[in-house]
Structures are given as C-alpha cells and as structure tokens.
Amino acid sequence: MVETADIVVVGGGCIGAAIALHLAEKNAGKIILLEQKSLAHGASGKGIGIIRTHYTHPVLAELAQLSLESYHDFAERYGGYDAGFHPCGYYILVGEDDRQTLKDLVKLHRSLGIEVDLVDLDRLQDAIPALNLTDVAIAAYEPNSGYGSPPQTTIALARRAQDLGVDVRTDTPVREIKLDAEGRIERVITPSGEIATRTVVDCVGPWAKQFTEHLGLDFPVAPVVEHVVVVERPQEFSQPHPVVSDLVNLCYSRSDADQPYTRIGNSNPQLHSQFKLDNADDFHGQLFPHITEELTQKLLHRYPILKSGKIVDNYSGIWAITPDYQPIIDRIEQVPGLYCAVGFSGHGYKLSPVIGKLVSQLIVGETNTLVGKLKIFRRSRFAENKLIRSQLSYSKAQGLR
Ligand SMILES: Cc1cc2nc3c(=O)[nH]c(=O)nc-3n(C[C@H](O)[C@H](O)[C@H](O)COP(=O)(O)OP(=O)(O)OC[C@H]3O[C@@H](n4cnc5c(N)ncnc54)[C@H](O)[C@@H]3O)c2cc1C
Missing domain, CATH: 3.30.9.10 (D-Amino Acid Oxidase, subunit A, domain 2)
Structure with missing residues (x-):
C-alpha cells in the first residue's frame, strides 16, 4: 500500500525544519520531512550564524526583529532545545x-x-x-x-518537530514530484518508495533550480x-x-x-x-x-x-x-499544492523561526498582515521585473543588507 502524508516538507535545513515544526504546532495533519543526506547538510551546516535586524528593507527588518525575539526565547518556545544563541x-x-x-x-x-x-x-x-x-x-x-549555531538550531527545530509528531527522514532524497491528470500534486518519489500527498513544501535551498525543473518551473536560484x-x-x-x-x-x-x-x-x-x-x-x-x-x-x-x-x-x-538576494516564498499557482521557501542568501538562518511560522500560516490558509507581506517574495516578481529594492540602500552592499 502506498504511504500517505498530508504535507511533505522537502529539505532538512533550518527553513524546512522550522516550517515542519510550525505546521505540527498547528496540527496540520501527518507531516513528513524528507532530507536527502543529513540534517543541516546544506547552507545551514556551515553558516556563521549572525542574528541581527539591520536590513535596508523594512519588511526584512520587521521579520528579523520577530525572529530575534524567538531566538531570545528559543528554549522556552521550542520545548527546551538550545539554538546556541x-x-x-x-x-x-x-x-x-x-x-x-x-x-x-x-x-x-x-x-x-x-x-x-x-x-x-x-x-x-x-x-x-x-x-x-x-x-x-x-x-x-x-x-x-548576536549569533547562534545554525546546525544546532536546525537539529533543535527538527527534534522539536519530531516531538510534535513530524516524521523526519534523512538519507531520503525526493527524486520527483508526480502530478495527477489535473496537474495537482499527487505523490513524491524517493528511492525508498512513494508518498501520496497533495501538499509539498520546497525548502531545498541551493538545490532549488534543479528540484522543480521536471515540472517546467524556473527558479532563478x-x-x-x-x-x-x-x-x-x-x-x-x-x-x-x-x-x-x-x-x-x-x-x-x-x-x-x-x-x-x-x-x-x-x-x-x-x-x-x-x-x-x-x-x-x-x-x-x-x-x-x-x-x-x-x-x-x-x-x-x-x-x-x-x-x-x-x-x-x-x-x-x-x-x-536570487537576482535581488531575497528569498522566494510562495504558493505556486501552476502546480496546485506546491509551496516554496528557498533562496535565502545570507538571511536564512536568522529568519528561520519567523519564516517557519508565517509559511505554516500560509499553508493552512491563515491570513494576517504579516502573511500578506510575504507577497513581496513571490516567484513571479522576476518575470514581472519587479525585483525587491530598498528605498534606502548602502553604496556597495546591495541586497545583503
Ligand atoms: C558560510 C556561510 C555563512 C552564513 N552566514 C549567515 C549568517 O550570519 N546569518 C544568516 O542568517 N545566514 C547566514 N548564512 C545563510 C544561511 O545559512 C542560509 O540562508 C540558511 O541556512 C538557508 O537554509 P535553508 O534551509 O533554506 O537551506 P539549506 O540549509 O541549504 O537546506 C536545504 C536542504 O535541502 C536538502 N535537499 C536538497 N535537495 C533535496 C531533495 N531533492 N530531497 C531532499 N532533500 C533535499 C539539502 O540536502 C539541504 O539540507 C550563511 C551561510 C553560509 C554558507
């Protein structure tokens, strides 16, 4: 019998772990987190881990401030686990x-x-x-x-997600996302078997371009x-x-x-x-x-x-x-059931707690002002030629600040 899940999160970096955890907190159903190698195998394994709010774009500064608050309360907020902050x-x-x-x-x-x-x-x-x-x-x-430990934080978020019922599987790459006749997500294919699901969250970070190429989606990452x-x-x-x-x-x-x-x-x-x-x-x-x-x-x-x-x-x-150094966070219209949170450049570690919260809200259909602000990170901004630019900007640092 084919295994089923309500939501499959792909990628065991800090972003995937944070989203899986917040989905579990929302009782969003059976959630499986699939990581191709080990947790924090990608960017999250080597980050320097600086956590600051200094961004030229007000939305990033606001998100960074909310995340900073989460790091101050991390153990209390996330089941006693330590982010090394x-x-x-x-x-x-x-x-x-x-x-x-x-x-x-x-x-x-x-x-x-x-x-x-x-x-x-x-x-x-x-x-x-x-x-x-x-x-x-x-x-x-x-x-x-200040700073924290990205690998330690990723593992902490994944452990907390497991405590809340998420099935975290390492050494399990997603090779393909299969669609049904109407173009909706039907299942994911891994070397150890298929998982039937209607919802996939793409958190594969630097692998984003190749991950969804077979669906005809372009990710400029x-x-x-x-x-x-x-x-x-x-x-x-x-x-x-x-x-x-x-x-x-x-x-x-x-x-x-x-x-x-x-x-x-x-x-x-x-x-x-x-x-x-x-x-x-x-x-x-x-x-x-x-x-x-x-x-x-x-x-x-x-x-x-x-x-x-x-x-x-x-x-x-x-x-x-990405071309403007800002992430792509979106519900992908062309492939119903597909969500993404990729392309975080140097921002992903510090932002992961707040991104976990907001993307989980987006997926379960909660609306609020902050979820609304995620629109600036939509994938279509590149085709629309509406890259994210700050009104105030430094002479040389571009989107990194
Ligand atoms: C040297 C360095 C310094 C940094 N300094 C900072 C900093 O000071 N502050 C800060 O906020 N950020 C910093 N960053 C950036 C930060 O680390 C990243 O933005 C963040 O870790 C991104 O997390 P992620 O989960 O999106 O990606 P990743 O951590 O790369 O996770 C993606 C995961 O997806 C998995 N994957 C890929 N394809 C598949 C597949 N098909 N199936 C299953 N799994 C798959 C990968 O194995 C990987 O584990 C730094 C990064 C580096 C490298």
Whole structure:
C-alpha cells in the first residue's frame, strides 16, 4: 500500500525544519520531512550564524526583529532545545558614503520598535579597543543581536518537530514530484518508495533550480560558495568581542563563545559571480583562489592586533542567491499544492523561526498582515521585473543588507 502524508516538507535545513515544526504546532495533519543526506547538510551546516535586524528593507527588518525575539526565547518556545544563541551585541560600521543611510535606517528601525542606536566612535573604541576605526565615519549598535549555531538550531527545530509528531527522514532524497491528470500534486518519489500527498513544501535551498525543473518551473536560484576564515586571537585579545558588520570593507565577523577564535565572511556582492556553481551537487567544500587571503587582510585591517594571531581554519559552505538576494516564498499557482521557501542568501538562518511560522500560516490558509507581506517574495516578481529594492540602500552592499 502506498504511504500517505498530508504535507511533505522537502529539505532538512533550518527553513524546512522550522516550517515542519510550525505546521505540527498547528496540527496540520501527518507531516513528513524528507532530507536527502543529513540534517543541516546544506547552507545551514556551515553558516556563521549572525542574528541581527539591520536590513535596508523594512519588511526584512520587521521579520528579523520577530525572529530575534524567538531566538531570545528559543528554549522556552521550542520545548527546551538550545539554538546556541549568544546575544553579544552587533555593531554596523560604515564609511562617509553611507553616513546618511545609516542615520536614516536607525530612525526607520527605531520606528519599527527595534532597539538600535547610533554610537559615538569614542565609546565604540572603549568597548572594543582592538578595533581600527580610522576609515569608519559612523556606527550603530544593536544590543540584543548576536549569533547562534545554525546546525544546532536546525537539529533543535527538527527534534522539536519530531516531538510534535513530524516524521523526519534523512538519507531520503525526493527524486520527483508526480502530478495527477489535473496537474495537482499527487505523490513524491524517493528511492525508498512513494508518498501520496497533495501538499509539498520546497525548502531545498541551493538545490532549488534543479528540484522543480521536471515540472517546467524556473527558479532563478544560484548556488554560491561562501568562504570563512577563522583566526585564533592572541592572548592580549582573548576576550570574546561583539559581532561587527563592516560595510566599509564589506565583510562580517564574530567571535566564538568557547574558544578565542574570530570568524570572518564576505559581504561583497561583486565577488559572488566568481563563486557561483552550476549545480549545488558540485559543492564539495572547495575554496576559490584569493578570497581567503582577501578576507584575512580585511580582518587584519579591522583588528591589527590579530597580526600576532594564527589562522586556524579556512572553510566554505554553500548558499542560495536570487537576482535581488531575497528569498522566494510562495504558493505556486501552476502546480496546485506546491509551496516554496528557498533562496535565502545570507538571511536564512536568522529568519528561520519567523519564516517557519508565517509559511505554516500560509499553508493552512491563515491570513494576517504579516502573511500578506510575504507577497513581496513571490516567484513571479522576476518575470514581472519587479525585483525587491530598498528605498534606502548602502553604496556597495546591495541586497545583503
Ligand atoms: C558560510 C556561510 C555563512 C552564513 N552566514 C549567515 C549568517 O550570519 N546569518 C544568516 O542568517 N545566514 C547566514 N548564512 C545563510 C544561511 O545559512 C542560509 O540562508 C540558511 O541556512 C538557508 O537554509 P535553508 O534551509 O533554506 O537551506 P539549506 O540549509 O541549504 O537546506 C536545504 C536542504 O535541502 C536538502 N535537499 C536538497 N535537495 C533535496 C531533495 N531533492 N530531497 C531532499 N532533500 C533535499 C539539502 O540536502 C539541504 O539540507 C550563511 C551561510 C553560509 C554558507
């Protein structure tokens, strides 16, 4: 007899796990989460995990603020599981070109209820004496932001989903979605058998392009390799430091909680075209030439004291980029029963709790103002040539901020 499910969620990253969990909280029926390899096999396994609200688009800032609140209450909210969240504070540093943008954004964010303020550079220097601020014109601070552990969070969300009855299956790739004569979803095909279902939620992240190609659907989602350099701080700078978003040199960094390490990643969108892969299956942890050296130089520029530190690791992960760097969250009209939440670029980890909640509401047919705001992430925006653009934007960071 063919197995059945009310909803099949495909992809065991933080987004798929969060959606499955919130569906279970809504008693949405029998839910199966299928992951091709292991939980957090994709982007969620390697993310740096920064959780902040600083976005130029008000909808993203609002979603990020709601997610940040969930991270503060994570264990209480999600059955006692821990996301590894450290609210160590978050600084945004900008140069002269972006002075007014940062001021305007702080005003906008405060009007949205976000706790953020401009910070005097002398005070910032006192807070982090090791920071080189010579090229920084102005800075802002979010005291409640910080970072968490994306793999730990993904597993926590999946465990909580299991506790609530979700059947979580790893090593189970979905090879195909079969439609009935009317074009509605009928079943999914996996190597271990078929599952009859009317609803599939596509959360396959960097695999989005190939996943639904057989249905004739175009998902403009490119898999891109994202690099990380890890430096061990010298003894005289062994204390953890806050997260720093460096929009002068287009990079971000944070310290670890349990060892004197600082991690740095790239936020220069100009570099992404070099790091694109044709297919997410081509990712095997490769490092592209020059980028780790460039990141190291940026880190040493911002923290000259790290010249006496030691590089302890260089690694890469894969993330999913769309033409405007914003996700595609939608109910797909052409294939009744298909929903998607893919293409989160550098936003997916921090947003996963709120996306889980809102997409589950979309699927069960709940309407509210926030679910309505998901419309800006519709898939058709690319064909309509209505990419998401912010009224306020930084000179170089594009949709990453
Ligand atoms: C180095 C790095 C740094 C980052 N830093 C940050 C940060 O500071 N803050 C932040 O918010 N975000 C950050 N991100 C981005 C964040 O990690 C992603 O946006 C987020 O993890 C996306 O989650 P996802 O669930 O959409 O995708 P993924 O985690 O990629 O999950 C997709 C899953 O689908 C599975 N899958 C694919 N095809 C199939 C199939 N056919 N059948 C079954 N399963 C399938 C894959 O195996 C994978 O596990 C970073 C990412 C990287 C790589």
